[in-house]
Amino acid sequence: MEGLSYLFLLLENLALKGTAVQSTTFSGCVATKAIDGIRYAPGTAHTYCSHTGYELNPWWRLDLLDYYYIYKVTITNRGDCCLEQTTGVEIRIGNSLVNNGNNNPRCGVTSLVPAGSTVSFSCGGMEGRYVNMYIPNIQMYLTLCEVEVYGTAKKQVIRVQVKAAENVDEAELKTLVLNKLNQTLSDKDVMLTWRMQPNGKVFQKNKTVPKQSPVCSSLK
Numbered sequence: 001m002e003g004l005s006y007l008f009l010l011l012e013n014l015a016l017k018g019t020a021v022q023s024t025t026f027s028g029c030v031a032t033k034a035i036d037g038i039r040y041a042p043g044t045a046h047t048y049c050s051h052t053g054y055e056l057n058p059w060w061r062l063d064l065l066d067y068y069y070i071y072k073v074t075i076t077n078r079g080d081c082c083l084e085q086t087t088g089v090e091i092r093i094g095n096s097l098v099n100n101g102n103n104n105p106r107c108g109v110t111s112l113v114p115a116g117s118t119v120s121f122s123c124g125g126m127e128g129r130y131v132n133m134y135i136p137n138i139q140m141y142l143t144l145c146e147v148e149v150y151g152t153a154k155k156q157v158i159r160v161q162v163k164a165a166e167n168v169d170e171a172e173l174k175t176l177v178l179n180k181l182n183q184t185l186s187d188k189d190v191m192l193t194w195r196m197q198p199n200g201k202v203f204q205k206n207k208t209v210p211k212q213s214p215v216c217s218s219l220k
Contacts, residue, residue, distance in 0.1 A: 011150040022060040024053035034144040049145040058142035062131040069125045074148040079116030085143035092132040101130040
């Protein structure tokens with residue numbers, strides 16, 4: 001048997017702990033409705049989604065209340081209509097409030113998001129307190145039914161070591177381990193992701209070194 005060690009990041013949806021504001025509010029669809037934990041929105045956006053007025057450069061901003069490393073941002077669109085209201089949205093992450101936070105570094109830009117669907121963007125550990133959704137240089141509504149922001153207050157890397165046969169299928173073992181961890185953490189709002197070793201692999205083989213018996217000597 002040989003030891004296999006692997007690393008993964010334990011991420012949580014930080015948006016649920018934050019506060020939200022937006023440039024304007026349409027018909028009571030306040031900014032906080034995009035961080036209420038209700039991802040899929042049946043019916044109209046008026047009940048479940050945030051919604052700005054029809055304006056030039058609409059924006060929505062999440063304040064995480066502290067500085068975090070952001071690895072993933074997920075956006076869910078309204079389920080009834082109006083796909084253009086979540087098209088061309090720039091995801092901005094950073095610590096500045098210049099231009100309402102819309103000048104912070106960009107993680108990604110949405111393309112056409114089908115009604116009721118969810119899209120995710122990998123942000124690679126961008127650091128920031130504020131997460132903005134911003135449609136620049138156009139007059140438009142901005143609608144968001146749910147925004148999820150996965151990250152950590154610091155790079156919480158957990159190392160686990162297991163024993164496995166020398167001929168173990170690493171891809172199969174990775175799936176089994178991840179499934180087991182997800183089952184264990186099913187009641188928590190977290191996301192697991194693998195971290196690559198310097199050699200480009202998830203798993204790192206460790207040779208087992210047998211313990212040596214203590215050497216006893218006697219003096220005559």
